[in-house]
Amino acid sequence: MREAGHAELRRSQVNLTRHLDTDGTRITELARRAAMTNAAMTELIDQCTACGLVERLADPRDRRARIVRFTPAGLAWLDAFGVAVAQAQQEMADEVGPEALRRMLRALGRYAGGDEGA
Incomplete structure (x- = not known):
């Protein structure tokens, strides 16, 4: 991510x-979704807002509620993150083999309670 010009996010x-x-x-x-308190999530939102990656808006379905969405810069960051993840997966597949990687991703998906890598 740093090489892609996106070193701002921790x-x-x-x-x-x-x-x-x-x-x-x-x-x-x-x-x-993140199993965090609203206060802890709000702190992360504040940090990402300061980096210019997200913004808060009134929810069009309920003006009292706020939604968070990616800014154009945030969407560019998201694209770069996707490329970085794909690169990391390719490097791991090169190291352990594609079948071992698929098995590991399936197992991690089961462990996390989702279907990632299935």
Whole structure:
């Protein structure tokens, strides 16, 4: 990410970006998905807002609620992050073999309670 010009985000802040829908997500939903308090998630949102990656807007369905969404710079960061993840997976596949990587991703997906890598 640093080589792509995106060194501003720390690993802890990825906990926000990985749970954020591209069309925006309510703060309470982000906190629920990340298993964090609203206050802790709000701190991550503040940090990512200061970096210019996300913004807060009134929820069009409920003006009292706020949603968070990626800014154009945030969407560019998301694209670069996707490229970095694909590169890391390719490097791992080169090291351990594609079948071992698939098995590991399936196992990690089961462990995390999702279907990643399935």
